[in-house]
Amino acid sequence: MQVYLTALGCRLNEAELQMWADDFKSHSISVTPELESADLIVVNTCAVTGEAARKSRQTIRKLHRKQPKAKLVVTGCYASLEREQAEQLLGVDLIVSNSDKAKLPELAYDLMDSQSMPYAATEPDESALFVRNKERAFIKIQDGCRYRCTYCIVTVARGDEQSRTIEDLIGEINRLEQSGVKEIVLTGVHVGGYGSDIDTSLYKLVVAILEQTQIPRIRFASVEPWDLPDNFFELFKDKRLMPHMHLPIQSGSNQILKKMSRRCKSETFLELVERARSVVPEFNVTTDVIVGFPGETEEDFELSKKIVEQAKFGHVHIFSYSDREGTKAARLPNKIDNETKKKRSKSLHQLTHQVKLEQIKKLVSQTQSILWEGRAHKVESGHYRYFGHTENYHKVQIDLDEPVELTNQIILCEFIDVDPKTMALVAKPLESLNEYQSRIDVQLVE
Numbered sequence: 001m002q003v004y005l006t007a008l009g010c011r012l013n014e015a016e017l018q019m020w021a022d023d024f025k026s027h028s029i030s031v032t033p034e035l036e037s038a039d040l041i042v043v044n045t046c047a048v049t050g051e052a053a054r055k056s057r058q059t060i061r062k063l064h065r066k067q068p069k070a071k072l073v074v075t076g077c078y079a080s081l082e083r084e085q086a087e088q089l090l091g092v093d094l095i096v097s098n099s100d101k102a103k104l105p106e107l108a109y110d111l112m113d114s115q116s117m118p119y120a121a122t123e124p125d126e127s128a129l130f131v132r133n134k135e136r137a138f139i140k141i142q143d144g145c146r147y148r149c150t151y152c153i154v155t156v157a158r159g160d161e162q163s164r165t166i167e168d169l170i171g172e173i174n175r176l177e178q179s180g181v182k183e184i185v186l187t188g189v190h191v192g193g194y195g196s197d198i199d200t201s202l203y204k205l206v207v208a209i210l211e212q213t214q215i216p217r218i219r220f221a222s223v224e225p226w227d228l229p230d231n232f233f234e235l236f237k238d239k240r241l242m243p244h245m246h247l248p249i250q251s252g253s254n255q256i257l258k259k260m261s262r263r264c265k266s267e268t269f270l271e272l273v274e275r276a277r278s279v280v281p282e283f284n285v286t287t288d289v290i291v292g293f294p295g296e297t298e299e300d301f302e303l304s305k306k307i308v309e310q311a312k313f314g315h316v317h318i319f320s321y322s323d324r325e326g327t328k329a330a331r332l333p334n335k336i337d338n339e340t341k342k343k344r345s346k347s348l349h350q351l352t353h354q355v356k357l358e359q360i361k362k363l364v365s366q367t368q369s370i371l372w373e374g375r376a377h378k379v380e381s382g383h384y385r386y387f388g389h390t391e392n393y394h395k396v397q398i399d400l401d402e403p404v405e406l407t408n409q410i411i412l413c414e415f416i417d418v419d420p421k422t423m424a425l426v427a428k429p430l431e432s433l434n435e436y437q438s439r440i441d442v443q444l445v446e
Helices: 011-025 050-066 078-080 083-087 098-111 154-158 166-178 202-212 232-237 254-259 268-281 298-311 338-361 432-446
Strands: 002-007 040-045 070-074 092-094 137-139 183-187 217-220 242-247 286-292 315-320 367-379 386-391 393-402 412-419 425-431
Touching: 002 011, 002 425, 011 040, 011 098, 011 137, 011 183, 040 050, 040 078, 040 098, 050 070, 050 078, 050 083, 070 078, 070 098, 078 083, 078 098, 078 154, 083 092, 092 098, 137 166, 154 298, 166 202, 183 202, 202 217, 202 232, 217 242, 268 298, 286 298, 286 338, 298 338, 315 338, 338 412, 367 393, 393 412
Parallel strands: 002 040, 040 070, 070 092, 137 183, 183 217, 242 286, 286 315, 393 425
Antiparallel strands: 367 386, 367 412, 386 393, 412 425
16 A cells, blocks of 8 residues: 655645654555555645645645545645635545644544555564655654744644654654664744743754764754744754754844734844854855735835845745735735735845855855755756755755766765856865765666
8 A cells, every 4th residue: 555645835744744654654554756656645735825725726636636546635734724625625535634633644544445455564674754855854843833923824724832752853863864864854833932832942852862863964944033042053063953044034124023923123133143153154044034014115125125135144035925814914904016016026036146146156165065865967968967955055066977876975075166047056076976876887787
């Protein structure tokens, strides 16, 4: 019996796929990357915006159309917020709300005809690592959020905060490391709020991971800037913590931040960035910015552009505000027209591109250990191109004359240029690749 897992939206949805993959293994159900071979399909949906909900519906319909014989289980924020609508979609066999996600594999197992499920023996140490994430595993450390930003529907869909125990997380990380995973990403709805319900904290969790695991590389998903204690960045003196964090600011205007019910002012945010770079000078901060929030003036928008320049973000996710039914922001007056939002979005994209290019150019001639991801792409020049990320999470590429097995390998490289088309650093290996060449030769023969 095989299950096909897919997710839309946030990294937390991806992390949940990983957890379910492990649980399905215990029910003798293997994960497949091939939709056509699936007996069961699980879709982890998103509803952060109206467009995300539309894409969730579209994905559900497409999957059923391509594999109508498979049982179809729908979960996630869209399924929780629009349950009746989701139940009416053609092909949907089971809706699992966010509150029941922990039981999803068990519920899906019950959905299937147990008489038709053959017993499949697995080795005790076999990993059920989700097939799309062989280099980087997403670890769900908590769910839910106690804050209510006025534009956010996800906190409504996810409910109260629920943290996993440190012991449980350490066990999962050690199993993943033993199965060959080189990098983990700690994720959740409110990552910085980890432990608020079980008398611990994100800081204590990271200390435990550093002390009780050997995983080579550790990253964080989005973390609210106000959650980090003053000494948090001291942890990054340990080189296993990759020098990058995604800290969403949303606006450079304190007036707009107040309307959003954000708990951080722009000047406090900049102090946080400065604190991080005082510990690790090359620390890369990425962020989110919403343009066109109700009541946003030209002055407010200029403040958002100013903070992008001041913080020197390595990347900015730019969102044009749209009303989401069920949020406080949807009821706010002084809506911004679409043309103004498009204009501001374009202007901010141009600025962030320039700032990003400035940041990656500073890395040229530096050396870092790169985790290479996925297989080669053959480019017009005839070379084989591989992609990965720097330690501080900038995109990097390498072009080789012959294909080699670089997937999930950490290789010391020097950055020699920037490709303006891909916006990636161009790397040169500083160690022999003969070992990896021989590996792929064996695979090709087989």
